[in-house]
Amino acid sequence: MKNYKVGIIRVLTTDNEDELLSHQKILNEFFKEFExxxxxxxxxxxxxxxxxxxxxxxPKIIKIAKEWEEELDGIIISCSEDPAVQELKKIxxxxxxxxxxxxxSLSINYGKKVGIIGIExxxxxxxLKILKDSYLAYEKPKNINNTNDLRTKExxxxxxxxxxxxxxxxxxxxTFACTGLSTVKAYELLEEISIPxxxxxxxxxxxILNMLIERSLRMK
Amino acid sequence: MKNYKVGIIRVLTTDNEDELLSHQKILNEFFKEFExxxxxxxxxxxxxxxxxxxxxxxPKIIKIAKEWEEELDGIIISCSEDPAVQELKKIxxxxxxxxxxxxxSLSINYGKKVGIIGIExxxxxxxLKILKDSYLAYEKPKNINNTNDLRTKExxxxxxxxxxxxxxxxxxxxTFACTGLSTVKAYELLEEISIPxxxxxxxxxxxILNMLIERSLRMK
Numbered sequence: 001m002k003n004y005k006v007g008i009i010r011v012l013t014t015d016n017e018d019e020l021l022s023h024q025k026i027l028n029e030f031f032k033e034f035e036x037x038x039x040x041x042x043x044x045x046x047x048x049x050x051x052x053x054x055x056x057x058x059p060k061i062i063k064i065a066k067e068w069e070e071e072l073d074g075i076i077i078s079c080s081e082d083p084a085v086q087e088l089k090k091i092x093x094x095x096x097x098x099x100x101x102x103x104x105s106l107s108i109n110y111g112k113k114v115g116i117i118g119i120e121x122x123x124x125x126x127x128l129k130i131l132k133d134s135y136l137a138y139e140k141p142k143n144i145n146n147t148n149d150l151r152t153k154e155x156x157x158x159x160x161x162x163x164x165x166x167x168x169x170x171x172x173x174x175t176f177a178c179t180g181l182s183t184v185k186a187y188e189l190l191e192e193i194s195i196p197x198x199x200x201x202x203x204x205x206x207x208i209l210n211m212l213i214e215r216s217l218r219m220k
Numbered sequence: 221m222k223n224y225k226v227g228i229i230r231v232l233t234t235d236n237e238d239e240l241l242s243h244q245k246i247l248n249e250f251f252k253e254f255e256x257x258x259x260x261x262x263x264x265x266x267x268x269x270x271x272x273x274x275x276x277x278x279p280k281i282i283k284i285a286k287e288w289e290e291e292l293d294g295i296i297i298s299c300s301e302d303p304a305v306q307e308l309k310k311i312x313x314x315x316x317x318x319x320x321x322x323x324x325s326l327s328i329n330y331g332k333k334v335g336i337i338g339i340e341x342x343x344x345x346x347x348l349k350i351l352k353d354s355y356l357a358y359e360k361p362k363n364i365n366n367t368n369d370l371r372t373k374e375x376x377x378x379x380x381x382x383x384x385x386x387x388x389x390x391x392x393x394x395t396f397a398c399t400g401l402s403t404v405k406a407y408e409l410l411e412e413i414s415i416p417x418x419x420x421x422x423x424x425x426x427x428i429l430n431m432l433i434e435r436s437l438r439m440k
Contacts, residue, residue, distance in 0.1 A: 030433045032252035097329070105328050108350060109321060109427050110434075130328060132352060187437040202433050207329050210426040213250045214330075214416055217407040 003035050004073040004212045009064055010040035011057050011079040012047035012147060012180075022183045023078045027205045033212070034205070039064055047180065048081050049119055049146040058084045062091070069094055073215075074208045080118065080177045080200050082126060095211035099179045099200030102207035104130040110196040111173035115166030117159065117186075118177030119144050127177060137169050138177075147180030159186050163193045176200045223255050224293040224432045229284055230260035231277050231299040232267035232367060232400075242403045243298045247425045253432070254425070259284055267400070268301050269339055269366040278304045282311070289314055293435075294428045300338065300397045300420050302346060315431035319399045319420030322427035324350040330416040331393030335386030337379065337406075338397030339364050347397060357389050358397075367400030379406050383413045396420045 008027070014020050024036045041060040048054050061084040065075050074095040077085055082098030089096055104127040107114045113136040116123050123138035141150075141158035149155045159181065166174055174190070175198040176182065182201035190197055228247070234240050244256045261280040268274050281304040285295050294315040297305055302318030309316055324347040327334045333356040336343050343358035361370075361378035369375045379401065386394055394410070395418040396402065402421035410417055 030253075030436070033250075101329060105325055106427075106430055108325050109317070109431070191438055196431075196434055197438055198434070199437060202430065202437065206426060206430040206433075207326075209429075210326055210422065211329070211416075213422050213426075214418070216250070217419060217422065218411055218417055 004033055004209075005071065006034045006036050006074045006076060006208060006212075007065075007068050007072045008036060008038040008076045008078050009061055010038060011044065011061065011077070011083060013040055013042055013044045019183070023076075023179065023201045026182060026185075026201045030202065031205050031209060033209055039068065046146040046148060048079055048083060054081055054083055058087070062087060065092060065096065074212050076204045076208055078179050078201060078204060080179055081124065095208060095215065097204050097207045097211065099182075099204045100124055100126050100177065101130065102203035103127075103175050103177070103198050103200045106203050106206060107131065107173055107175045107198045108134055110198060111171070113170050113172045115139065115163075115169065115171030115174045116177050117141065117162050117166070117174060117181065119146065119150075119180065120177075124177050127175070136171050137166055139163075139166055147178060147183065150178075150180045150184045150186070156184065156186070156189055160189050160193075163190050167193055167195055171195065173198060224253055224429075225291065226254045226256050226294045226296060226428060226432075227285075227288050227292045228256060228258040228296045228298050229281055230258060231264065231281065231297070231303060233260055233262055233264045239403070243399065243421045246402060246405075246421045250422065251425050251429060253429055259288065266366040266368060268299055268303060274301055274303055278307070282307060285312060285316065294432050296424045296428055298399050298421060298424060300399055301344065315428060315435065317424050317427045317431065319402075319424045320344055320346050320397065321350065322423035323347075323395050323397070323418050323420045326423050326426060327351065327393055327395045327418045328354055330418060331391070333390050333392045335359065335383075335389065335391030335394045336397050337361065337382050337386070337394060337401065339366060339370075339400065340397070344397050347395070356391050357386055359383075359386055367398060367403065370398075370400045370404045370406070376404065376406070376409055380409050380413075383410050387413055387415055391415065393418060
């Protein structure tokens, strides 16, 4: 059986090796088909959290992906905003996915009233386009303005409170719209919520695996 | 890393071991996380191909799944009609998926104009509900009335012709709405079509893996 070489592009600049590899470690724990490597974009220590930081990140991601493509079978842009994903689908010959479209498309397998937790002011449009009438409600945890805010004790409590509100409103599944929630393993905080949680990093791993298999099948 | 025990329920009765295990073999070839076993429902040698055969199959599937649940981490109903899946989601404590919902939800990661190939007269409603405005067209290959018809040379040519018509109409992805197309490895016939093919058996494997990981994450 073939292993797929998959590159992960992080949209958060960091010198900390543990931090840099946090998504790679999650994927390594649950998927056996990948040989993973990670790179991060330069000069964005707070990642992507609004339109300005999104637009700043896109050319950096495209540059890394283009230079890296030759060594890889697939590329994951490990961010729920799917930055540069549409652009790269046109440029690259290998499959490319982001966490956002992946998580949204998987959500509908779990429930019909999807609650979303993210760090931007409003629910990402890409999620709403996919979920349509399966979308129920959005929560931005209190005082969380970028991915680093999720690391604090207060940040974690705010995430739990958001999840509880979504469940109380009738959500039968909660989908993350920020991969910073994967980095802090927010799914472990939500055990007591006892409804399915669609994690962005697991979602992007799931979708790139499906795409890599699809290519193997067709190009045999 | 954990392996998941997954049961495959085939909706086609067969005494032929190769035939019985055909979907298991496909999943074994591409996914490393599963320990797979297969059972088939009794007395339906032509499988499911209309409402009558669907309704006949449902109680048989529920009986097998209930008796089997204790030994398994997850169950795949390997049919694009998703027979008994909604019922079993309410009854079983473990994840259960069918090929139909899985394939439809994955399609939207590949394209915006989804063409569907199936063996029923019309496109399955479950697919249309998920695809909404991403649905483009449906094809029932000529003279194919049940899954066994797909095995003949004429059947295979009819599938290729349907795929060509869907591509000519503007489909940017083709999704299968019959797992009999997986059994005959129709994706290998469609290499020259050169647009992505969403296969039902690969799709159900992808979605059950996502669900099994989701449970592992949350119930650690």
